[in-house]
Amino acid sequence: MIAAAAPIRAKRVLPGFTLSLGTTLLYLVLIVLIPIAALVLKGAEIGPAAFWAIVSSDRAVAAFRITLTAGAIATAFNAAYGLLMAWVLVRYDFPAKRLLDALMDIPFALPTAVAGLSLTALFSANGWFGSVLDAAGLQVVYTIWGIALAMAFTSIPFVVRTVQPVLEDLDSSLEQAAETLGARPWQIFSRVVFPAILPAWLAGCTTAFARSLGEFGAIVFIAGNLPFETEIAALLAYIRLEEYDYNGAAAIALVLLAFALVLLVVSNILQSWAARHREATR
Numbered sequence: 001m002i003a004a005a006a007p008i009r010a011k012r013v014l015p016g017f018t019l020s021l022g023t024t025l026l027y028l029v030l031i032v033l034i035p036i037a038a039l040v041l042k043g044a045e046i047g048p049a050a051f052w053a054i055v056s057s058d059r060a061v062a063a064f065r066i067t068l069t070a071g072a073i074a075t076a077f078n079a080a081y082g083l084l085m086a087w088v089l090v091r092y093d094f095p096a097k098r099l100l101d102a103l104m105d106i107p108f109a110l111p112t113a114v115a116g117l118s119l120t121a122l123f124s125a126n127g128w129f130g131s132v133l134d135a136a137g138l139q140v141v142y143t144i145w146g147i148a149l150a151m152a153f154t155s156i157p158f159v160v161r162t163v164q165p166v167l168e169d170l171d172s173s174l175e176q177a178a179e180t181l182g183a184r185p186w187q188i189f190s191r192v193v194f195p196a197i198l199p200a201w202l203a204g205c206t207t208a209f210a211r212s213l214g215e216f217g218a219i220v221f222i223a224g225n226l227p228f229e230t231e232i233a234a235l236l237a238y239i240r241l242e243e244y245d246y247n248g249a250a251a252i253a254l255v256l257l258a259f260a261l262v263l264l265v266v267s268n269i270l271q272s273w274a275a276r277h278r279e280a281t282r
């Protein structure tokens with residue numbers, strides 16, 4: 001009898017599972033977990049009473065309110081514009097489409113300080129856009145609208161890049177079937193396309209909101225940083241650090257960290273929902 005040939009094992013580019021997993025976990029602990037643990041331990045040293053006194057002070061509450069409000073405005077804009085941009089990039093062919101697609105990643109590559117300076121120059125009273133808006137009695141720089149603008153600029157790719165691949169994988173036969181049954185274009189979008197991309201769209205919006213809450217460099221140049229008016233929470237934490245008030249900085253940073261973790265958990269849940277939804281429709 002001829003012995004059965006042993007199965008050929010596929011060669012792996014990376015070394016064994018133990019070494020690969022150990023290396024990735026080591027970097028995760030050093031770069032992510034240890035800094036977060038240090039921040040949590042520093043906050044634990046403050047004590048509940050002192051912690052609450054810091055985060056519930058009038059200035060801190062105003063900073064959190066401004067941050068959340070501006071982040072919500074930026075996310076609402078990105079939710080509409082990001083969906084529209086993803087739709088255009090997927091469903092239409094036109095000259096310079098690849099260039100427009102590449103431009104969507106500029107906020108990822110551009111230093112946020114450069115973005116803040118550029119936006120300030122454009123929307124200041126003597127800037128290209130600011131001079132027109134100022135003549136109409138509208139001010140962007142040194143207002144909450146400027147903060148929302150900077151947040152929207154830095155977080156728009158999260159919505160576009162989350163929705164775009166889902167639209168690309170969407171089965172066009174569903175839309176054709178709806179059209180055959182007499183559905184109008186808006187009905188096809190609202191009843192066939194949008195429910196399919198809804199989980200991914202919500203995940204992108206959630207991630208964009210989390211990114212907006214943590215933005216710092218692009219905002220400090222356009223906001224004016226006025227306490228109770230245009231001072232964001234991240235800037236207040238930085239100010240407390242410069243004042244050597246480490247407890248104050250840690251308390252504010254912990255609140256921002258809690259916001260970010262909650263939003264990231266929600267985003268992961270939505271992405272898992274989107275993945276299950278795509279598998280179910282295939």
